[in-house]
Amino acid sequence: MSAPEASVQVSFKNRAKTALADRTLKIAIDRTTGTAEAKRAVAVAAFPEFQDARARGRAIKDHVIAHLDHYLEQFERNATASGAKVHWASDDAEARAIITRICLDAKAKLVTRSKSMLGEEIGLPHALADAGIERVETDLAEHIIQLAGEAPSHIVWPAMHRTREQVAELFKIAHHPPPAADDPATMVQSARRELRAKFLGADIGISGSNFLVADTGATCTVTNEGNAELTTTPPRIHIVTAGIEKIVPTTAHALSLLRLLVRSATGGELTQYTTFHCGPKRPGDADGPEEMHIVLVDNGRTRMLANEFREMLRCIRCGACMNHCVVYRQIGGHAYGGTYPGPMGSVLTPVLNGLAGSRDLPNACTMNGRCAEVCPVEIPIPTLLRAWRIRSWRERLEPGSLRAGIGIWAVLARRPGLYRLASRIGVRAIRLFGKGGWIARLPLAGGWTAHRDLPRPTGRTFMDQYRAQQADKGDRP
């Protein structure tokens, strides 16, 4: 393949290697994912109808996906009737252009933003910076990574790659005055003090949306910090950015999915703040924005409707798949190199960025199935990762050495007699590389023996021994 692509391929492995060598990162990952896993397990155990709720959640999403056009049009009608303005963006560039245009038209100097992965997906932080607009992230974890100049490493806990000790160091430098102590409560107080002035001085607040409710035209945000409310209420203008798959028919459907989302994400029963935003401030309202804009983003989603990745549109962004993934728990989110990390990211990143540059992601998976087991909307993630592998094979993106290896193996495997002969010779040859029961180094198997010993084949193949036994018995071939 071409050189630039090869360098991207190398870089996933390089990023993974760097992450594996970072012991502080591992401590941070273990703390967060370990807690998330344990809390989810307790929450699921305390909700006997969880499996039924999953089936219902899946059915709601499947229904909406099958009738996406209907519900989106209904949403647009109702949101418009509520006084909001609905914008349609076919891709990330169009979404960025719409949002920066709104900001520039309003002569906005300061924009507050509550956490939104869709905003990350469309590259909103950079777009605002390029337009000369000050952006303040109001979610505590987003505040941390903004100070650190980093991207989110998890879709629920964007700063989970940083230990609280590292955050204390960061706040000491960035907060004025610095926190008086480095216990979590004091650090949170310090962040609140820093952010409070920004909340009240912002011209525009930008939020994401967990659900778009078709029959009311409302958008729903869920947080545990209340920052979304402070982001969306005081400024003159509120902009919502949402992927078109966030649509649900009614508020009741949103709440059904919320039961799954919160338990799967944090192990809670409900988020601390669950807010439905329906239009701008009405006459007589005490507060609220004067303008509300809703930017509905496609960015590859309608393509997924028509291909083998359609089921991925069910995703409600809970993060359970990454919390339970053995690979994510070793390398963390940044090593994946896309907006969305972990198993769900390994399905989505090739959709968003193209397969050629992200071929490693669907391959860097043991196919152990734990992600699908915990997915609250039953997305068969390993099957979807395999679908990317099939595409990658068809498009000849796999390294020539792998294709050749599979090719030679296939020639043998399709000819039982030859296969037996090759096994016999192979076993004898491999046995030469070790003494006793183990082989410590084997040519062409460095990936194995670099880290572990290889059990030495015990002698003749099963088939050879079995046939000899049968011949001795003389009764069966």
Add this chain to the structure above:
Amino acid sequence: MSGQPNPRVGLFVTCLVDAIRPSIGFSAIQLLEEAGCRVEVPQAQTCCGQPALNSGDEKVAAALARQTIAAFEGLDYIVLPSGSCAGTIVHGYPDLLANDPVWAPRAEAMAAKTHEITSFLVDVMGFHTKGRRLEATATYHDSCAGLRELGIAAQPRALLAEVEGLQMRGLEGNDVCCGFGGTFCVKYSDISNAIVTEKAEAIERTEADLLLAGDLGCLMNMAGKLNRRGTRTRCFHTIEVLAGRADGPAIGEEG
């Protein structure tokens, strides 16, 4: 439960057992015969095709699926000492051949009579371990494909519980992948190493004499790591213990 007391059972040996550890294959024959089965080992078998399937080469995977179906479909049951290879036949073959009008029904029929060995012994044959004794402590790792694709968890434990003297110890993270993942362990060997290192540490904390599991790939990965770390845990396939072969050499011990 099978409706017939002495079914004809085809043993699919699997590539790794054939090459690395034939003792698992002979344990399978012994247990199946103890359970009353007439065991056959079709000579047209090679590999189930999983390496091709997981690499994305559907064509080769489908060719090997057809070859395997043709070799085994005349038998009453197909039994494998591997949840991973059994899962490929049970779930992978019907998917691979779904659009082939001739082979789709044959793949479905094959899937319906294919079983991993411990689940076959318990669920189909109603088999009980009798007259086995082993004074040892052991811990058990649930191999992922068997656990999640085929629901194998209770069956091996039930059979092991009937081995007199054998004390089972819980393994922290027993249902967490060991990092093998077929070609994953060599393609992403650094990540695999990090995963299996954690698994080895959990195994070491049990201080059990034996590590047992139902898939040789996972066992080779864990045993190879334990040995590299200088840990003396002896590793066996579950059915080697059930067949009374745990007094012989463990994985990596000289015979």
